Amino acid sequence: MPTPKTIDIIKNDLWKNNPVTVQILGICSTLAVTNIFINTLILALGLTFVTAFSSLVISLIRNIIPARVRMMVQTLVIASFVVIVDIVLKAYVPNISKALGPYVGLIITNCIIMGRLEAFASSNKPSLAFLDGIMSGLGYSYVILVIAFFRELLGFGTILGYQVMNPLMYAIGYSEGWIQWAFMIMAPGGFFMLALFIWIANNLSTMKISHKG
Amino acid sequence: MEGLSPWVIFFASIFTGNILLVYFLGMCSFLSVSKQVNTALGLGLAVTFVLTITSALNYVVYFYLLEPLGIEYLRYIAFIIVIASAVQLLEMIIERFSEPLYINLGIFLPLITVNCAILGVSLFMVIRNYTFIQSVLFGAGSGLGWLLAILAMAGIRQRLNEKKIPPALQGPGIVLIISGLMAMAFIGFSGIVQIQ
Numbered sequence: 001m002p003t004p005k006t007i008d009i010i011k012n013d014l015w016k017n018n019p020v021t022v023q024i025l026g027i028c029s030t031l032a033v034t035n036i037f038i039n040t041l042i043l044a045l046g047l048t049f050v051t052a053f054s055s056l057v058i059s060l061i062r063n064i065i066p067a068r069v070r071m072m073v074q075t076l077v078i079a080s081f082v083v084i085v086d087i088v089l090k091a092y093v094p095n096i097s098k099a100l101g102p103y104v105g106l107i108i109t110n111c112i113i114m115g116r117l118e119a120f121a122s123s124n125k126p127s128l129a130f131l132d133g134i135m136s137g138l139g140y141s142y143v144i145l146v147i148a149f150f151r152e153l154l155g156f157g158t159i160l161g162y163q164v165m166n167p168l169m170y171a172i173g174y175s176e177g178w179i180q181w182a183f184m185i186m187a188p189g190g191f192f193m194l195a196l197f198i199w200i201a202n203n204l205s206t207m208k209i210s211h212k213g
Numbered sequence: 214m215e216g217l218s219p220w221v222i223f224f225a226s227i228f229t230g231n232i233l234l235v236y237f238l239g240m241c242s243f244l245s246v247s248k249q250v251n252t253a254l255g256l257g258l259a260v261t262f263v264l265t266i267t268s269a270l271n272y273v274v275y276f277y278l279l280e281p282l283g284i285e286y287l288r289y290i291a292f293i294i295v296i297a298s299a300v301q302l303l304e305m306i307i308e309r310f311s312e313p314l315y316i317n318l319g320i321f322l323p324l325i326t327v328n329c330a331i332l333g334v335s336l337f338m339v340i341r342n343y344t345f346i347q348s349v350l351f352g353a354g355s356g357l358g359w360l361l362a363i364l365a366m367a368g369i370r371q372r373l374n375e376k377k378i379p380p381a382l383q384g385p386g387i388v389l390i391i392s393g394l395m396a397m398a399f400i401g402f403s404g405i406v407q408i409q
Contacts, residue, residue, distance in 0.1 A: 024244055024385040031237040071326075072297060079290045087286060102336035105289045109329040111241045186400065187235050191393030195386050202381035 004124070006131065013135035019112045020143040020194075021201040026112035031144070031190045033103050037160055040148035042096050043103060046085040048137025051113045054078045055121040055133030062122050074117045075108065082107045112140055147193045155184035219350040221406055222343070226354030228402040232330050233362040234395055236337075239330030243363055244388055246324075253367035254360075259321040261356030263303065264334055267296050268352030271335040272345055292335045297326050330359055365395060 019025045033039045054077045058065075065073050086104050089097040097104065107113070116136050121129040152158055157165030157178035165178035183189050232238045239260070246256050271292050279285050304322045308315045325331060334355050338348045369391055378387050 025241065027237070027240050031240070075293055075297065075326075076290065079293050082289055083286060086289070101340055102333055105292075105336045106238070106329050106333055108289055108293055109327050109332050111327065114327060186396075187237065188393040188396040188400070190237065191389050191396055195382070195389035195393065198386045198389065199379075199381050202386065206381060 004128065006128070009128065009132050010135050013132060013139045014142075015139070016205075018143065018201070019115070019136050019140045021198050024198075025115050026110040026140060027194060031147075031194060032187075033100060034144055034148040034190055034193075035151045035155055035185045036099070037145070037148045037152045039096055039099055040144055042089065042093060043100060043107075044137075044141035044144060046082075046089065046104065047107050047110060047113075048134060048141055050078060050081040050085060050107055051116060051137040052130055052133035053081050054113060055116055055129040056126055058117045059121040059124060059126040059129035065122075070122070071114075074114060078113050078117075079108050112136060143197060147190070147197060151184050151189055151193055154181050155189065156180060217347065219344075219346045222347050223350040223354040225406045226351050227358040227361065228399065229406055231358040231362060231396075231399055232333065232355040233359050234392065234399045236333065238333040239328050239359055242324055242328055243359075243366065243392075244385055246321075247363050247366040247370055247388065250364065250367045250371060252321075253363045256321045256324070257356075257360030257363050259325055260328060260330065260359050261353065263296075263300060263322075263325050264331055264352040264356035264359075265349060266303070266352075267299050267331055268334055268338055268348045269345070270295050270299055272338060272343075272348045275335075275339055288336075288339065289332075292332060296331050296335075300326050330355065362392075362395065366391065 013019070016022070020027060033043055054074070057077050058074060061073075082105060085107065086097070089100070089104060116132060120132045124132070149159070153165070157163060157180065163178075169177050181189075184193075226232065230236070233240070233243055242256060247253050274291055274295055275285070275288060279288055279291060300322050304315075307322075334352050338351060343351055366388065370388070373387065382390070
């Protein structure tokens with residue numbers, strides 16, 4: 001297998017083969033927390049950390065793992081890093097850790113990590129695997145951050161907890177302020193926002209292709 | 214959570230707190246295996262089966278092994294090992310005792326280890342402080358809720374085959390929109406009973 005170029009890895013992970021919009025992986029564990037931006041940010045950072053370091057570790061030991069127990073080893077490596085993330089979050093941001101609840105632990109079953117380990121880290125050098133881990137983590141993060149930004153803005157009328165829609169509504173002469181859009185905070189809002197994002201992303205990439213051809 | 218009847222939790226985990234439509238767990242296999250009603254049914258049954266067993270096993274592991282030893286922070290690793298070995302064991306037992314069941318159910322079992330719903334239920338059970346009976350019924354109910362959701366989705370997708378869909382929405386896009394509509398419909402149940 002030829003060694004992939006660094007720039008290709010970055011391009012693929014961030015856009016062309018984006019884990020969320022193109023491969024539709026790993027939305028399980030995080031869509032639920034995307035109604036508040038700061039929680040999503042913390043979870044996205046945790047996920048990027050776990051993806052990068054488990055890619056690195058798996059790539060370092062790729063030649064000594066017996067093929068039959070490969071999956072088990074990968075899962076254990078991921079789980080160990082998730083334990084680290086969990087403990088760090090509990091120590092430094094206890095409130096957010098509580099709000100995230102089981103979703104920190106669910107990083108383990110996030111298909112993106114397993115997918116990258118299986119598809120990339122187990123057959124490439126550690127430095128590239130580490131880069132790929134970071135880049136897929138970021139490719140995933142920005143998608144859910146965009147979704148979280150709009151869900152929080154439309155749902156609660158806030159950005160990072162600061163009320164922004166209320167003054168805006170007063171400014172245009174609507175005295176009741178922003179009325180919370182409960183739909184955006186609840187589950188269906190998450191589904192629709194992700195579908196919308198995928199729709200727009202697909203349209204953009206097909207437009208690019210038709211311009212070239 | 215002591216006072217809540219286990220059957221209330223069972224009912225709530227199917228309808229008002231559907232593991233898939235409210236908590237977004239098990240989305241990966243939900244999106245990829247919901248094309249045919251038959252396969253959806255097989256996977257759904259396998260998930261229900263595994264969920265019931267692993268929630269019981271994980272309950273025992275957490276409250277009788279990890280908690281007395283003071284090593285609760287290892288629960289992720291412990292749970293994932295329990296789930297993986299339970300799935301492996303089940304696969305071997307089914308293969309040994311029932312050929313037709315293995316052919317119908319067995320192929321889905323390896324997929325289940327990485328299904329977020331399984332680990333999610335075990336983690337919820339710990340956070341919500343359920344008793345043993347409550348945990349088992351919560352597991353079974355969540356499995357049935359997942360089965361219900363994937364079955365409905367597979368039925369809708371089979372009908373959808375002949376319909377015209379905008380090209381950019383084909384595949385996952387339209388499935389997510391339908392899931393959103395289904396989630397809205399399930400919100401209608403939420404007045405009946407609420408579990409946290």
